[in-house]
Amino acid sequence: MGVLRLILGDQLSLSISSLEDTRLAKDLVLMCELSDQLTRVKHHIKKLAFILSAMRHFASELEGNGHQVAYSKLDDETNTDDLKEEVRRTVKQYKAERIVVTCPSDYDTLQSLAVWEDEFGIPIEIRDDTRFLCSKREFQQWASNRKQLRMELFYREMRKKHSILLEDNKPVGGKWNYDSENRKPPKNGLSIPKPYVNKPDQITRDVLKLVIEKFSSHFGHLHPFYFAVTRTQALSALKLFIDERLISFGDYQDAMIEKQPWMYHSHISFYLNCGLLLPQECIDLAEQAYEEKKAPLNAVEGFIRQILGWREYVRGIYWMKMPDYPNENFFGAKRKLPEFYWTGETQLNCLHNCVSETQQNAYAHHIQRLMILGNFALIAGIDPIQVNEWFLIVYADAYEWVELPNVSGMTLFADGGYLASKPYAAGGNYINKMSNYCEKCTYSVNKKSGPDACPFNYLYWDFLERNRNKLSSNHRVSMMYKTYDRMALEKKESIKRESSNFLDSLD
Ligand SMILES: Cc1cc2nc3c(=O)[nH]c(=O)nc-3n(C[C@H](O)[C@H](O)[C@H](O)COP(=O)(O)OP(=O)(O)OC[C@H]3O[C@@H](n4cnc5c(N)ncnc54)[C@H](O)[C@@H]3O)c2cc1C
Ligand code: SF4
Known part of the structure; x- marks a missing residue:
């Protein structure tokens, strides 16, 4: 008898709160591939391959670190394809004394957990997602004192709270925001570095085969597949950005060039959002690059604002506005999405x-x-x-x-x-x-x-x-x-x- 620790597909962080006090010999980590969740929204086929491969790599990393892991693969015969049923089955099999999970990132999944305690007859502990730099509660407090919510004011508070790009409690360089320097149009002859490319290993190759078999009707192209699928690889992708692209991130942040999809952006959102990277470490590396004079202030401040400001701000807004947010339609727009x-x-x-x-x-x-x-x-x-x-x-x-x-x-x-x-x-x-x-x-x-x-x-x-x-x-x-x-x-x-x-x- 031990604790069942549930890890969802976007919780692939060793430091996640649900794993904090794990007793390796007693507790069990549960991870599930659920085709219901993968197809309810018909995700881009590359995204499916990325998430499945990252989950499988994460499970094997956990095992390497001594965790006991129960992992339901998509094509396992026993897989019920339903999160609640997979948890029920594992609770029974393993005689779990309680369930620990980090708060799901979306409203509906969080709501669905509400009935588990009654249904399974054991306590469920839902922990804060401490990977974010502003908790839901903190955001609500910040928002409740204001008539109008504006990202810029929130961002300044976050800079102060986390002591980022500050000198004697004032913004480095004298200004909080260097956006006005970050609107350069593209010019001819820009030399844009090549993006991070990871060669698929056996786990990824198996997943690529599986998603072709099961999800070939989904939008998008599967090949070439070059995403990082482990934390170590995601850290390499981040480092490549800091070393090669950050220097021009600010100048050309808004520029678009035909056949140059990657420009000077970081391409780390996929890794941040599933937990392979943490926001704080991305911010720290960018700040360090500024201190070491490897990147100018307009680039570093601009990049940090996206993560510390926009990313945290939109999450706060999401939780304040749910569950009605998806139905809002201020202009009453009705036209069908063009083919x-x-x-x-x-x-x-x-x-x-x-x-x-x-x-x-x-x-x-x-x-x-x-x-x-x-x-x-x-x-x-x-x-x-x-x-x-x-x-x-x-x-x-x-x-x-x-x-x-x-x-x-x-x-x-x-x-x-x-x-x-x-x-x-x-x-x-x-x-x-x-x-x-x-x-x-x-x-x-x-x-x-x-x-x-x-x-x-x-x-x-x-x-x-x-x-x-x-x-x-x-x-x-x-x-x-x-x-x-x-x-x-x-x-x-x-x-x-x-x-x-x-x-x-x-x-
Ligand atoms: C219509 C629309 C839809 C979007 N949908 C998503 C989405 O589904 N998922 C998503 O992560 N971002 C979304 N964004 C925000 C932003 O476009 C992406 O985060 C960014 O393009 C990811 O690429 P990057 O990693 O190269 O980002 P960079 O430009 O290098 O920025 C660095 C990081 O800052 C964060 N960031 C930047 N802008 C935002 C923002 N507006 N909101 C939240 N985080 C931000 C991201 O984590 C990003 O990785 C959307 C923006 C728009 C306008
Ligand atoms: S539709 Fe054509 S002309 Fe108009 S903005 Fe787009 S590329 Fe330019």
């Missing part, structure tokens, strides 16, 4: 590139997600439920706690401004400034109307006009209404007509 989000087949070159790279890599960087894929969904008025479903399926780093606030809050403004102060809507000019996609596009970014005008140009104004009653009082948008109101009637009519024709053609 090209699945196929990449569209004449809009920016969207074609971002969807194709997503199919290939299960990755797109932040500005591709926000200002191309998300911006289009926003200004075309696509139903938030469908947009959320797409984002949750296609990215290897997608988990509801981080995907939903980014999509419904930051991108679609579906929460009416709880997370962001204004919608991130933009016309073709922004995309042309920050990328080279327009050079090879069928549409002309400089044309505002006519059959070859860039659709982002008229859809942007049409979006504002369609939602005037919701947005005109927002002081960050009101200037744009003044510009629209000064346009000639004929121009306004052409915006409306061309938008309506274009949107009809999507259906």
Whole structure:
């Protein structure tokens, strides 16, 4: 008789709270591959392979460290494919005295644990997920004192609390935020380092075979498969970023170049979100690079803000807004998600590139997600439920706690401004400034109307006009209404007509 310690698929950290006081000789760790969970959302096939391989490697690492592990594989005959049933079976077999688990990252799984104690007749202890730098309680306290929640203020508190980039309690360099230096457009001849590549070992090769057999109808390409699947490998990927890319992370954070999906970003979100990396160690290595003068302040501060600021902030918002968050639809957007989000087949070159790279890599960087894929969904008025479903399926780093606030809050403004102060809507000019996609596009970014005008140009104004009653009082948008109101009637009519024709053609 001992403790049953449940490890979920995104809890692959040796330092996770549920393992803290393990008695190796007595306790049992349970891990389960559940096809129900892998297919309820039809995840990108590369993501499935990544998670399954990382889970199997983690189980073998636990065993190597002396843990007793019960592991249900997808194709085990005894696998019931249901988390509760797998726990029930193991509790009975092993005569467990209690269950310990770290709080699941999503609302529904946490709710489902509520009945276990009664059903199994043994205590269940749900521990805080201490891998995050701000607990749910702490975030709620911070939020409860404020009329408006803004990431920047939260981030400053976190910098102070964790003593990050501080000198005599003041921000290093004199400013909290160097974002204004981080918007350089791409220039020709940038030398972008090659991304981290890991060669699949036998465990990964078995998983690749399995997912092809079971999940070949899922979105995306499985090969080539290059993700890190162990902590040691994920640490190598992090180190490669710090050594080679961090130096330019800030300058080109918002830039997009055709056939350069990785740019100077870190590509560590998949590892952070399943627990192979911890946020604190990523922040520490970046700060150290600054102290050793290996990377400039705008890059280091920008990178740290994403992890210490945005990542923690969106998690706090998720838990504050659940369970109603998925149904929010401030603009009442109803349009169906266009088919090209699945196929990449569209004449809009920016969207074609971002969807194709997503199919290939299960990755797109932040500005591709926000200002191309998300911006289009926003200004075309696509139903938030469908947009959320797409984002949750296609990215290897997608988990509801981080995907939903980014999509419904930051991108679609579906929460009416709880997370962001204004919608991130933009016309073709922004995309042309920050990328080279327009050079090879069928549409002309400089044309505002006519059959070859860039659709982002008229859809942007049409979006504002369609939602005037919701947005005109927002002081960050009101200037744009003044510009629209000064346009000639004929121009306004052409915006409306061309938008309506274009949107009809999507259906
Ligand atoms: C529409 C949309 C959907 C998104 N969906 C997800 C998602 O499902 N999962 C996810 O992890 N991120 C999501 N993001 C945030 C961000 O785009 C990704 O974290 C980032 O692109 C991952 O790539 P990277 O590791 O190279 O990040 P970098 O640009 O190198 O940033 C470093 C790290 O900071 C963190 N980070 C940066 N921005 C954010 C953010 N807005 N929210 C939370 N963490 C952030 C990530 O952990 C990331 O690994 C989404 C953003 C948008 C606009
Ligand atoms: S012209 Fe418009 S549609 Fe084409 S790539 Fe540029 S922004 Fe995208």
